[in-house]
Amino acid sequence: MFRYNLELALHGLRRFPKSTALVVLTVALGLAACMTTLTLLHVLSADPLPGRSQHLYLAWVDTVLAKPLGSGSTDMALDGISYSQGYERIKLADAQALLAAHRGVRQAMVADMIANLASEDGKHTQNQQLVLATSADFIPMFGVPLRYGRTWTAAEDAARVPVAVVDSELARKLFGTADAVGRGVRINGTVFRVVGVSTPYAPQPRFYGLNFGAYSSDGGEGLYLPYTAALDAGLAPPDADACDADYQAANHGMSGDPRHCASLNVWVQLDTPRQVADYRSFLQHYVEQQKALVGFGKPARSQLTSVAAWLKRNDVVPDSARLNVWLAGSFLLLCMLNVVGLLSARFLRRSPEVGIRRALGAPRRAVFLRHVLEASLACMLGGVLALPLTLLGVWILRQQDNGFSGLVRLDPAMFGVLFTLALAVGVLVGLLPAWRVSRVEPGLQVKSE
Amino acid sequence: MHPILSALKHHKTTVVLVALEIALTCAIVTNALFLIGNRLAAMRVPTGVADNELVWARTTGLDLGQGTRPGGDSAADMAALRGMPGVESVASANSLPLSQNYMSVGAWRRPGDKKDALDNVVEYTGTPGMLRTLGIKLSAGRDFLPQEYVPYDPNRIGGGVKTPPPRVVIVTHTLAEALWPGENPLGKIFWLDSEGKEPVQVVGVTDHLLNPRITRYQGADRNMILPVTRVSGGVYVLRVKPGMRGAVKLAIPKVLQGIDPARMVQAEVYTDTIADYYHGDRAMVWVLLVVTGCLLALTALGVVGLSSFWVQQRTRQIGIRRAIGATRRDILRYFQIENLLIVTLGIVLGSLSAVGLNLWLMQHYELARMPLAWLASGAVVLWLLGQLAVLGPALRAAAVPPVVATRTI
Structure with missing residues (x-):
C-alpha cells in the first residue's frame, strides 16, 4: 500500500513540474537560511572541551582587602580587550594556598598575559603575544596535546625555573621548526627554555580566559609558562577584578599585580558530586579563616562554578547569532505558509480526479496519506537542495570578519538536523491541503465532469 | 462590496x-x-572631530634583551611627525572617538560622597594642541592654557605611582547636563579619583564629542578632556591635508623607526577606524x-x-x-x-x-x-x-x- 501511495505521490510531483519546482525551491531557501544560522549557533554554544569540561570548576574566594566595589570604579577597554571587574579572580597568596591544599584531583592557576617575545638570538620576534601563565597541572588537566618533549613539573614551579611549552605554530614562527625542544624564548631579558611543544590548542569558547575574548579564529595563547617564572620575568596580568584598598590608594590605572590584586583564576578538577560538595565547603571554610578581612564589612564569600554555568553567566554566545536564528526561523515559517497555499491550489485542482478515486472506493484516509506523502517528498527534495545552499551560506559566514564566524563548520549532527527539519516541514505543510482534498465528495465531482 | x-x-x-x-x-x-x-x-552621528583630516599612529616598544629602551621618546617622535610633508599639527591623546579603546571613571559632585557621584564618565587625555589637531569645537569657555598641562597618567595597564589629575577640564554638553541639569557649567567644580578627592574646574564646553565606544553604561557622548603633558599607551594624532592622508600613513613607520628601530608601528587613516567601528x-x-x-x-x-x-x-x-x-x-x-x-x-x-x-x-x-x-x-x-x-x-x-x-x- 505504501509503495502504491509512493508511486502515486511521485506521479503527482511530475505532473505539474513548474509548481513542484516552486515548492522545492521555496522549502530549500527556508531550510538553508535556518540551517546556516543554526550551524553558527551550534558551533558557538558547543562544549569547549567535550569529556573534560564537566569535571572542571572555577574556584573563587573574596579576600580583597577593600570595601565592596561601587561608585567611582574605573572601567576600560584596549585593543578589543575589556578590563573590567567580574572574572572571579583571586590574589596570588590565595591561589598558592588553594594549589598547595591539593583538595581537587588536579588544580591549576591560570592567567593570560601579553608579552613581546623574541627567539634567543633575537632574530625572530613576536609582538603582543598572548601567553598563558599557569601551573604544572594545566597541561594534563585541560588536555593540551603534547607533540614533542614534556610538560613542566610541580617541582619546577616551586623552584621558579624559567621553562616553557610552546605550540608548533609559534615554534615555527620563532625557530623555523616545530621541534623546538631545547631552544630559548626571550621575554623581558629572561630566557625561557622550551621543554615541550604542543599542537595548537584553542577550545572555543576559550572559557578560562574570557576577558581576552571568548572566540578566536586564529588560535589561542601559543605559549605556556610557569606562573612563578613568568612573574619573576616581570610579566603580570593586565588587569584585576579588584585591588587591596591601600595599594589602590597609592597607585592608579589598572593594575594586575597579583600580590595585591585579584587577577588570577584557579581551576580545579573534581570528578564526583561528593568531591564537588567537599571542595565547596573547603572554600567557604578557607574564606572564613581570613582574619585580615574583618573590618571591611564584607560577608565571607566563596564560589565554585562549573564550566557550563560559567559560560552561561558570562553570556558568551553573541546576541546577533541568536537574533539571526529567529530571523531565519520566521523566514522558514513564511516559506511554509507559502507552500501550504501552493499545495492547496495544486491539490484542489486535482479535485475531479480525487472524486473519481473516492467514487471507486478509495477511503478518505488513503487520499489524505497519499497527499501528505506527496508534500513530504517535495519537502525532502527541498532538503536535498538546501544542502548546497547551506554550504554556500556557511561559506558566506566564514567571510565575515567578526571574530567568531570564521569557526563555522558543518558537522554530521547538523546533517541529521537538516533531514529531520525537512521531514517535519513536509508533514506540517502537507496536513492542511491533504485534509481539504480528502473532504472532496465523490458523487459531486463525477457529476460535474 | x-x-x-x-x-x-x-x-x-x-x-x-x-x-x-x-x-x-x-x-x-x-x-x-x-x-x-x-x-x-x-x-x-558626527564624531565631533575632523574625520577627513586625521591619521593616527601607535607604537609598541620591543625588548630584545639588548638594552634598548621600551617605548619611545614621545617628544622626539612628535617633532619628527610634525616635520612630515602634509602634516599640519600633531598631538598625543589616549584615544579617539569610535577607536574602541576607552577609559571611564566616576565624577563626584561632592568630594568623597559616593552617593552623589556619576559613574562611567569617559575620560580623554591629550597633550598641548589636542583640541586644535582633532578639530574639537568649543561652544563655551576656552582651550587649556600652557601651564595647565600636568604629568597625569591614569590610562595605563599595569598601574604606576599616582600623580594628581589636572585642575581644569573640558566637558561635553551631555556630561554638563548630567552633572548640573539646566545650569551653566563654566567655572563649576567636580571631583575625580577613586576616592573622589581631586577637584577639577570646568573651563570649556563642547557641544558634541563621541565616546571611543558607545555602550549602554557610558552612553554616546558623556565625556571629558583632561590636559596632560604625556600619554602612555595612547596614539599620536596627525592633522593632515585630506589628499595626503594615504601617503602620510604609509610614511609614518619609516619616520618613527628612524628614531628608534626596535618597535612596532601601527598607522591608520581615521576614516578607516570609523568604518571599522561600524x-x-x-x-x-x-x-x-x-x-x-x-x-x-x-x-x-x-x-x-x-x-x-x-x-x-x-x-x-x-x-x-x-x-x-x-x-x-x-x-x-x-x-x-x-x-x-x-x-x-x-x-x-x-x-x-x-x-x-x-x-x-x-x-x-x-x-x-x-x-x-x-x-x-x-x-x-x-x-x-x-x-x-x-x-x-x-x-x-x-x-x-x-x-x-x-x-x-
Whole structure:
C-alpha cells in the first residue's frame, strides 16, 4: 500500500513540474537560511572541551582587602580587550594556598598575559603575544596535546625555573621548526627554555580566559609558562577584578599585580558530586579563616562554578547569532505558509480526479496519506537542495570578519538536523491541503465532469 | 462590496493563509525597517572631530634583551611627525572617538560622597594642541592654557605611582547636563579619583564629542578632556591635508623607526577606524535588508500564486459577469479590492504582532520602543506589494472574454 501511495505521490510531483519546482525551491531557501544560522549557533554554544569540561570548576574566594566595589570604579577597554571587574579572580597568596591544599584531583592557576617575545638570538620576534601563565597541572588537566618533549613539573614551579611549552605554530614562527625542544624564548631579558611543544590548542569558547575574548579564529595563547617564572620575568596580568584598598590608594590605572590584586583564576578538577560538595565547603571554610578581612564589612564569600554555568553567566554566545536564528526561523515559517497555499491550489485542482478515486472506493484516509506523502517528498527534495545552499551560506559566514564566524563548520549532527527539519516541514505543510482534498465528495465531482 | 465579502466566505482557508502570510511579513518587515533606520541614524552621528583630516599612529616598544629602551621618546617622535610633508599639527591623546579603546571613571559632585557621584564618565587625555589637531569645537569657555598641562597618567595597564589629575577640564554638553541639569557649567567644580578627592574646574564646553565606544553604561557622548603633558599607551594624532592622508600613513613607520628601530608601528587613516567601528552595524543592516527583500519577494509570490489560482477557478463566473454587462474595469477592480481587503486584514494582524515583537526585542536586545509611525511604513509597503502582485492575475481575469460563459455548460 505504501509503495502504491509512493508511486502515486511521485506521479503527482511530475505532473505539474513548474509548481513542484516552486515548492522545492521555496522549502530549500527556508531550510538553508535556518540551517546556516543554526550551524553558527551550534558551533558557538558547543562544549569547549567535550569529556573534560564537566569535571572542571572555577574556584573563587573574596579576600580583597577593600570595601565592596561601587561608585567611582574605573572601567576600560584596549585593543578589543575589556578590563573590567567580574572574572572571579583571586590574589596570588590565595591561589598558592588553594594549589598547595591539593583538595581537587588536579588544580591549576591560570592567567593570560601579553608579552613581546623574541627567539634567543633575537632574530625572530613576536609582538603582543598572548601567553598563558599557569601551573604544572594545566597541561594534563585541560588536555593540551603534547607533540614533542614534556610538560613542566610541580617541582619546577616551586623552584621558579624559567621553562616553557610552546605550540608548533609559534615554534615555527620563532625557530623555523616545530621541534623546538631545547631552544630559548626571550621575554623581558629572561630566557625561557622550551621543554615541550604542543599542537595548537584553542577550545572555543576559550572559557578560562574570557576577558581576552571568548572566540578566536586564529588560535589561542601559543605559549605556556610557569606562573612563578613568568612573574619573576616581570610579566603580570593586565588587569584585576579588584585591588587591596591601600595599594589602590597609592597607585592608579589598572593594575594586575597579583600580590595585591585579584587577577588570577584557579581551576580545579573534581570528578564526583561528593568531591564537588567537599571542595565547596573547603572554600567557604578557607574564606572564613581570613582574619585580615574583618573590618571591611564584607560577608565571607566563596564560589565554585562549573564550566557550563560559567559560560552561561558570562553570556558568551553573541546576541546577533541568536537574533539571526529567529530571523531565519520566521523566514522558514513564511516559506511554509507559502507552500501550504501552493499545495492547496495544486491539490484542489486535482479535485475531479480525487472524486473519481473516492467514487471507486478509495477511503478518505488513503487520499489524505497519499497527499501528505506527496508534500513530504517535495519537502525532502527541498532538503536535498538546501544542502548546497547551506554550504554556500556557511561559506558566506566564514567571510565575515567578526571574530567568531570564521569557526563555522558543518558537522554530521547538523546533517541529521537538516533531514529531520525537512521531514517535519513536509508533514506540517502537507496536513492542511491533504485534509481539504480528502473532504472532496465523490458523487459531486463525477457529476460535474 | 457585499458580493466580494460573500465570495471570500467561500475561501476561508485560503484567505486566512494569505492574511497570515501578510501579517508575518508585516510584523518582521516593520521591525526590520525600524532596526535599519536606527542603525543608519546611529552611523550618521558626527564624531565631533575632523574625520577627513586625521591619521593616527601607535607604537609598541620591543625588548630584545639588548638594552634598548621600551617605548619611545614621545617628544622626539612628535617633532619628527610634525616635520612630515602634509602634516599640519600633531598631538598625543589616549584615544579617539569610535577607536574602541576607552577609559571611564566616576565624577563626584561632592568630594568623597559616593552617593552623589556619576559613574562611567569617559575620560580623554591629550597633550598641548589636542583640541586644535582633532578639530574639537568649543561652544563655551576656552582651550587649556600652557601651564595647565600636568604629568597625569591614569590610562595605563599595569598601574604606576599616582600623580594628581589636572585642575581644569573640558566637558561635553551631555556630561554638563548630567552633572548640573539646566545650569551653566563654566567655572563649576567636580571631583575625580577613586576616592573622589581631586577637584577639577570646568573651563570649556563642547557641544558634541563621541565616546571611543558607545555602550549602554557610558552612553554616546558623556565625556571629558583632561590636559596632560604625556600619554602612555595612547596614539599620536596627525592633522593632515585630506589628499595626503594615504601617503602620510604609509610614511609614518619609516619616520618613527628612524628614531628608534626596535618597535612596532601601527598607522591608520581615521576614516578607516570609523568604518571599522561600524563594521558590525553595516553587516546587520545588510542581513536585515536581505531578509526583508526575501520576505517581500516570497509574500508577493504567494499572492501571485493564489490570485492566479482563483482567476483560473473563476474563469467561468468571470465570463458570466462579463456576458451580463460587467466591464473589464469592473473585473479588474473586483480582484484589486479583494486583494486590498485581505492585505488589510493581514496588516491589522501584523501591526499587532509587530508591536508585540518590538516589545519582545526590547526585553532581550536593548532596543528602543518603536514609534507607531513605523507601522504605517510597513502597511504602505505591503499594500503596494499586494496591489503589484495582484495586478498580473487581475489583468488576466479582465481579459477573459464573455463567450467563456457559454462554453462548458
